[in-house]
Amino acid sequence: MRNLETLRQPLEDKVVTISRASGSLTFPANFVAVCAMNPCPCGYYGDERKECTCSPSSVQRYQKRISGPIMDRMAPCAHCMSDIHLQVRRVPYEKPASLDGGESSAVIRGRVETARRIQAARFAGLGKAGMLVNGDMGPAEVQQFCSTDEAGRNLLRAGAYHRVLKPTRTIADLTGEEAIRTEHLAEALQYRPRGGVG
Ligand SMILES: [Zn+2]
Incomplete structure (x- = not known):
């Protein structure tokens, strides 16, 4: 999750700053972030064919593993900074x-x-x-x-x-x-x- 934290600056400012002992440099970092996550530990929360076996509290804990500020930018929440959120369903095998x-x-x-x-x-x-x-x-x-x-x-x-x-x-x-x-x-x-x- 620490790696995700490093996304905060580029997501917000479209630049990335790398600091070393010899000094720091700022580079442009304007990109489209496309992120995906499972809805719960078992992966079936909301699935229409297979039942999720997770307890409500473990679903909540799982979704909270992403820090508040990152969640604010990328995940379904009322103060979200992302422009598009999509729940994707399973792709049926038999019908590509x-x-x-x-x-x-x-x-x-x-x-x-x-x-x-x-x-x-x-x-x-x-x-x-x-x-x-x-x-x-x-x-x-x-x-x-x-x-x-x-x-x-x-x-x-x-x-x-x-x-x-x-x-x-x-x-x-x-x-x-x-x-x-x-x-x-x-x-x-x-x-x-x-x-x-x-
Ligand atoms: Zn589940």
């Missing part, structure tokens, strides 16, 4: 996605590349170094580029705007649409940790 009409990675890659080009073009005129994707937006850009209609505003509760609007902007970009629609917002809200959009 490739036989089920699922999209190929190449097709998905094309869509992601298009969305990133849209984003780079969006920010190109702003003259802000390092602002390339929606995740880099500050409050001013969120206000400028993520306007929603009345229905959308009703979906959002106060305080959670930026956490939800940035992924919403990306979902709209992935569909190639300029205007954010309610369904884009509804999808982004699905990726919030349970218990609210906080």
Whole structure:
């Protein structure tokens, strides 16, 4: 768990500082963190086919092994700093996605590349170094580029705007649409940790 602690600085400041006796150096460290964990010691908490054999207190203890500050940034909690949370189900053996009409990675890659080009073009005129994707937006850009209609505003509760609007902007970009629609917002809200959009 100590190794995880070292992620705090880059997650927050997008730089990493390495200190040695001879001095310290700071390097850029802007990255997308994708993390996965089991829900409980046995691994079946929430599974639809196999029952979890853990006691509620051991599930709680297991999830608490990650420190508060790291948990705040990456795990389902009301004050979470991460933009997307997803509970993933087991993949059934007998039905791999490739036989089920699922999209190929190449097709998905094309869509992601298009969305990133849209984003780079969006920010190109702003003259802000390092602002390339929606995740880099500050409050001013969120206000400028993520306007929603009345229905959308009703979906959002106060305080959670930026956490939800940035992924919403990306979902709209992935569909190639300029205007954010309610369904884009509804999808982004699905990726919030349970218990609210906080
Ligand atoms: Zn379990």
